[in-house]
Amino acid sequence: MTDAAPALKKSKAAGGWGALRSCGKHLLASGSALAGAKAMLKANQPDGFDCPGCAWGDPEHGSSFEFCENGVKAVAWESTERRATPAFFARHTVSELRGWSDYDLENVGRLTHPMRYDAATDRYVAVDWADAFAEIGAELRKLNSPNEAEFYTSGRASNEAAFLYQLFARSFGTNNFPDCSNMCHEASGVGLIASIGIGKGTVLLEDFHHADAIFVIGQNPATNHPRMLGDLRKASMRGARVAVLNPIRERGLEKFADPQDKIEMLRGGATSIATHYFQPKLGGDMAAIRGVAKIVFARDDLEKAAGRPSLLDEEFIARHTHGIETWRAEVIATPWGHIEDQSGLTYDEIETLADVYLGAERVIATWAMGVTQHKHSVATVREIANLLFLRGHVGREGAGLCPVRGHSNVQGDRTVGINENAPGWFLDNLDKEFGIASPRTPGHNVLHAIHAMVEGRSKAFIGLGGNFARATPDTPVVEAALRACRLTVQIATKPNLGHMAVGEVAYLLPCLGRTEIERNSKGKVQIVTVEDSMSMVHGSGGINKPASPHLKSEVAIIAGMAAEAVGSQVIDWAAMADDNDLIRDRLSRVIPGFEDYNVRVRKPRGFWLRNSATEREWRTPSGRAEFSAAPLPVEVEHQSARKTEGQFVLQTFRSHDQYNTTVYGLDDRYRGVYGERRVVFINPQDIAAMGAEPNARVDVLGSSEDGRARVAEDFRIVAYDIPRGCVAGYYPELNAVVPFNKAGEGSDTPLSKSTLVTFRQRSGA
Numbered sequence: 001m002t003d004a005a006p007a008l009k010k011s012k013a014a015g016g017w018g019a020l021r022s023c024g025k026h027l028l029a030s031g032s033a034l035a036g037a038k039a040m041l042k043a044n045q046p047d048g049f050d051c052p053g054c055a056w057g058d059p060e061h062g063s064s065f066e067f068c069e070n071g072v073k074a075v076a077w078e079s080t081e082r083r084a085t086p087a088f089f090a091r092h093t094v095s096e097l098r099g100w101s102d103y104d105l106e107n108v109g110r111l112t113h114p115m116r117y118d119a120a121t122d123r124y125v126a127v128d129w130a131d132a133f134a135e136i137g138a139e140l141r142k143l144n145s146p147n148e149a150e151f152y153t154s155g156r157a158s159n160e161a162a163f164l165y166q167l168f169a170r171s172f173g174t175n176n177f178p179d180c181s182n183m184c185h186e187a188s189g190v191g192l193i194a195s196i197g198i199g200k201g202t203v204l205l206e207d208f209h210h211a212d213a214i215f216v217i218g219q220n221p222a223t224n225h226p227r228m229l230g231d232l233r234k235a236s237m238r239g240a241r242v243a244v245l246n247p248i249r250e251r252g253l254e255k256f257a258d259p260q261d262k263i264e265m266l267r268g269g270a271t272s273i274a275t276h277y278f279q280p281k282l283g284g285d286m287a288a289i290r291g292v293a294k295i296v297f298a299r300d301d302l303e304k305a306a307g308r309p310s311l312l313d314e315e316f317i318a319r320h321t322h323g324i325e326t327w328r329a330e331v332i333a334t335p336w337g338h339i340e341d342q343s344g345l346t347y348d349e350i351e352t353l354a355d356v357y358l359g360a361e362r363v364i365a366t367w368a369m370g371v372t373q374h375k376h377s378v379a380t381v382r383e384i385a386n387l388l389f390l391r392g393h394v395g396r397e398g399a400g401l402c403p404v405r406g407h408s409n410v411q412g413d414r415t416v417g418i419n420e421n422a423p424g425w426f427l428d429n430l431d432k433e434f435g436i437a438s439p440r441t442p443g444h445n446v447l448h449a450i451h452a453m454v455e456g457r458s459k460a461f462i463g464l465g466g467n468f469a470r471a472t473p474d475t476p477v478v479e480a481a482l483r484a485c486r487l488t489v490q491i492a493t494k495p496n497l498g499h500m501a502v503g504e505v506a507y508l509l510p511c512l513g514r515t516e517i518e519r520n521s522k523g524k525v526q527i528v529t530v531e532d533s534m535s536m537v538h539g540s541g542g543i544n545k546p547a548s549p550h551l552k553s554e555v556a557i558i559a560g561m562a563a564e565a566v567g568s569q570v571i572d573w574a575a576m577a578d579d580n581d582l583i584r585d586r587l588s589r590v591i592p593g594f595e596d597y598n599v600r601v602r603k604p605r606g607f608w609l610r611n612s613a614t615e616r617e618w619r620t621p622s623g624r625a626e627f628s629a630a631p632l633p634v635e636v637e638h639q640s641a642r643k644t645e646g647q648f649v650l651q652t653f654r655s656h657d658q659y660n661t662t663v664y665g666l667d668d669r670y671r672g673v674y675g676e677r678r679v680v681f682i683n684p685q686d687i688a689a690m691g692a693e694p695n696a697r698v699d700v701l702g703s704s705e706d707g708r709a710r711v712a713e714d715f716r717i718v719a720y721d722i723p724r725g726c727v728a729g730y731y732p733e734l735n736a737v738v739p740f741n742k743a744g745e746g747s748d749t750p751l752s753k754s755t756l757v758t759f760r761q762r763s764g765a
């Protein structure tokens with residue numbers, strides 16, 4: 001069995017002193033070192049707020065705060081002393097701000113007043129809340145149909161805000177819920193529902209303490225889920241195997257110095273994380289997993305032929321699963337040549353992965369965007385589930401499926417009803433509890449919403465957080481679509497470029513952030529609740545003074561709009577907005593699992609939402625876990641790119657200094673990029689084959705087969721250890737070349753990790 005390649009051992013560790021220095025820098029740069037540091041001490045503590053950074057779970061005895069560099073950045077960014085005041089908006093026209101960078105615009109600071117766009121002066125101007133709600137309500141009522149409105153949610157919204165928001169949209173009359181998760185883990189939800197009957201992972205944080213092998217697929221935790229690295233590090237120190245599949249050698253997955261470990265920090269030491277690191281080509285994971293399964297089946301045949309016990313968990317397969325024979329036939333029929341070409345891995349590498357799999361009693365598979373943002377992502381997620389089924393790795397300690405979520409409450413938002421196609425039982429319960437008649441026709445996801453706006457079928461856009469224009473593909477198309485709307489309403493903490501794509505009537509409404517104290521009319525402190533990747537639901541209460549006295553909670557803003565748009569005869573919006581306990585009481589009567597919500601959520605770690613699959617209850621049509629028998633795609637993008645000279649497949653990922661479209665800084669420390677974001681990472685041999693030089697400047701051209709020119713201008717070529725034919729660069733800048741009319745099968749997720757591009761050298765470069 002091969003160990004980690006020697007090159008790994010030399011590289012500098014992630015985390016460590018660099019992370020601490022970077023934290024100090026961000027706290028100071030936010031102009032609020034004290035509030036930020038105080039706030040950080042309360043993040044993810046039983047009596048503090050949920051860190052807005054990511055959705056990783058919290059430890060049982062979290063008495064000392066869990067240090068996380070990127071959590072510090074998220075908190076400092078929110079608790080900044082900078083302000084985007086009416087005076088700022090008076091100085092700059094919206095057309096001018098449209099030319100600013102993502103970084104510069106958010107860096108202006110926290111919004112302080114509700115603002116309305118004034119077309120005559122091309123500026124945002126402060127308004128009264130009451131007038132804003134009245135006009136938004138009137139505009140919504142004027143639509144020809146409620147289905148002309150889009151209700152977008154970004155996954156930071158609390159359970160309370162999201163529940164009230166979906167109630168608003170459904171009592172108004174639409175299921176149009178485009179949601180950031182449509183661009184994110186949709187394939188995990190769709191795939192897991194089909195395979196195990198629930199669209200969530202089956203792993204608890206504690207399971208990481210017992211696993212013998214952890215497969216980390218298409219994920220960069222050092223940047224995006226830093227607290228997960230602590231758990232991987234502990235697993236690795238116990239001798240568990242950590243096998244990574246990633247086209248890029250992400251430094252944090254190689255070595256990690258835990259800033260929480262004083263001795264390691266003083267010694268300047270670091271722990272190796274990955275015991276095995278393989279670099280598949282983009283979109284090659286399904287083929288790689290299939291290869292592992294092919295070896296497992298072949299070895300199992302040999303064992304049985306020799307009269308020895310099966311390598312498979314035959315009891316689990318017989319009692320709990322359905323469809324193994326069809327899948328097995330499909331696996332056996334898949335030729336090795338196809339597996340190797342598509343995965344970009346050799347037989348030997350895949351065999352090593354099979355050794356890791358077969359050598360473990362308890363296996364966990366984790367994954368994120370490297371798996372979910374391809375055309376065949378649903379099939380890939382299901383192939384991962386298939387592999388774990390073979391040895392009964394679902395529904396027992398130390399094993400399971402673990403899609404690692406993105407936004408801190410994206411999973412909770414879905415649980416409480418942000419779903420364009422919610423199950424019938426949910427709508428029935430909602431109608432009964434509130435005396436409304438929710439529409440039953442499925443609504444729009446993100447791509448449907450874009451198409452509807454482009455075609456003029458949707459005329460109103462409401463954004464509960466997020467940055468729709470920058471997070472979605474084909475940026476110029478989406479910006480134009482928003483600007484063609486009659487009404488745009490953005491609920492936000494800071495200004496971003498998406499807010500500058502204004503409809504005819506446009507509002508920018510400032511809300512409290514998660515770190516800030518919220519009190520109701522009686523002075524009672526409010527808490528909100530969120531659900532993490534491990535289905536733990538817990539409370540979150542801010543500690544900082546609000547950034548401005550004019551801010552309202554998200555819940556209050558939603559209630560204000562709803563009261564005007566649908567009236568308060570049937571639903572007392574104001575009462576719910578004044579007491580989150582009331583919202584929770586009503587939610588607990590709609591959604592099973594939330595009984596005694598208000599009591600249980602005040603316990604230190606909150607409570608666990610029962611997950612049927614972890615108890616081996618399969619809510620699939622057959623009542624069993626379903627093996628999927630999808631064939632491998634005939635070809636994935638890197639294979640088709642080879643046919644056209646100069647074509648590459650591009651993945652768009654995150655730098656270390658950003659949170660999605662929020663750019664904290666211009667460095668990507670672990671990848672050695674400083675002071676810039678317009679870079680493309682390319683294999684040195686590909687650079688030579690293109691006749692280019694490292695550091696040359698190029699334009700990135702997307703496909704134009706639909707007659708639309710797609711270009712992102714002026715990027716620097718960085719020679720990088722990345723498989724040939726595959727290139728990488730940062731989102732949101734590169735969304736200009738990701739097409740809005742191509743998407744994952746069954747998930748409708750944009751192909752953010754497999755976009756076909758060519759390069760055009762810039763003259764003089």
Ligand SMILES: Nc1nc2c(c(=O)[nH]1)N[C@H]1C(S)=C(S)[C@@H](COP(=O)(O)OP(=O)(O)OC[C@H]3O[C@@H](n4cnc5c(=O)[nH]c(N)nc54)[C@H](O)[C@@H]3O)O[C@H]1N2
Nearest residue numbers: 218219220224245282283368369370406407653654659660
């Ligand atoms: N600090 C910080 N934290 C965050 C975020 C943030 O922007 N900043 N975003 C949050 C959100 S919303 C999300 S969804 C998560 C995102 O978390 P990640 O999924 O880690 O995010 P990406 O930066 O897109 O990284 C994708 C990783 O997958 C690899 N990859 C790309 N394509 C493939 C492939 O085809 N196969 C394999 N095996 N690997 C591939 C890339 O090289 C990269 O390492 O993080 C959350 N946490």
Ligand SMILES: Nc1nc2c(c(=O)[nH]1)N[C@H]1C(S)=C(S)[C@@H](COP(=O)(O)OP(=O)(O)OC[C@H]3O[C@@H](n4cnc5c(=O)[nH]c(N)nc54)[C@H](O)[C@@H]3O)O[C@H]1N2
Nearest residue numbers: 154183184465466467471491492494496652660661731752
């Ligand atoms: N090319 C490409 N595109 C991608 C991806 C990719 O990997 N590649 N990743 C996709 C993924 S995984 C995701 S999740 C989406 C993210 O899409 P979104 O969730 O829409 O985008 P964010 O950048 O997270 O949103 C940032 C904005 O949220 C607002 N905000 C921050 N905190 C709060 C708050 O507490 N309340 C409110 N109301 N607003 C707040 C701020 O104004 C900030 O500007 O992008 C997707 N787009």
Ligand SMILES: [Mo]
Nearest residue numbers: 184185406407
């Ligand atoms: Mo995400």
